[in-house]
Amino acid sequence: MGRIDKYFVIVVLLLVAGCDYFRPKSGSAAGGEQVVARVHDQYLYARDLSELLPKGINAEDSGRMADRYIRSWVRKQLLISEAARKIELDQQELERKVQDYRYSLMVYEYEKQYVSKHLERAVSEEEVQQYYESNKDNFQLKQNIIRGLFVKVPKNAPKINNLREFMPLQKPGDREKVKSYAYRFATDYMLDDGVWVNFDELIMNTPLAGIPNKVQWLKNNKYAETSDEENVYFLKIQDYKITDEISPLEFVRDQIETIIVSRRKTELAARLEEEIYENARKNNAFEVYEK
8 A cells, every 4th residue: 555545544544533532442442443553452543543633734644643643652552561561560659649740730830821921021121231230240151252244245246346445334334335235245244233143153154264263363353354266255343252251231131031031930930829828828728737
């Protein structure tokens, strides 16, 4: 049977079988039900798979997904069977762990809903600035970064000498002229010199990537032009920071905002727990007995 025919048969079986959610069965196969897999006395039926398939996908994709799930189910059942055969389990301890896991999932889902409802995601400039100033030592750079302009143009681009004249930014209006040229003729560029970028990532796949001592090079160069067989590369450096220096605020702003929001989530979860405890205490919902 061909691949498409096989997938088509699987999908037809699933559609005919109905939409019950997966439930492995023990004992013999139920009469009249289409069995798609068996591991010892555990059976997987076609109807158990139907809800797992997205609606609207074609027969081949549906069959492929079903086939992948069946194989995964077989492997999992074999592992379970082998584990049950090879190790001795304390049934009460196992049930306790399952119960603990179930309760943990319930608490997690409730906390997630509570936090989602009450979380303030907007972070003010004052909060960012305060966190940065209080934790500067945690923001040491792990790479060299720069602010500047970068333009890559083909060697046959028109009027390259004009770009050479504009790139050093020695005259008013040169920055806009560089942008205008880059938009028309460059194959790659970075034109926002207010943004800090990773220096190594910027010069990757350029002749500048071979600089042996990049720290010393950055200290000695504010402008560079180089080329390879096909392209010419222009780099104007407005400012730089080297590894182990304190990162500029703008370079870590997104990281700080993420940290602040994450801290709020933790505080909300703690507040929820405290609120529940205090309400229960006021209503005499619990007692702790003396030993």
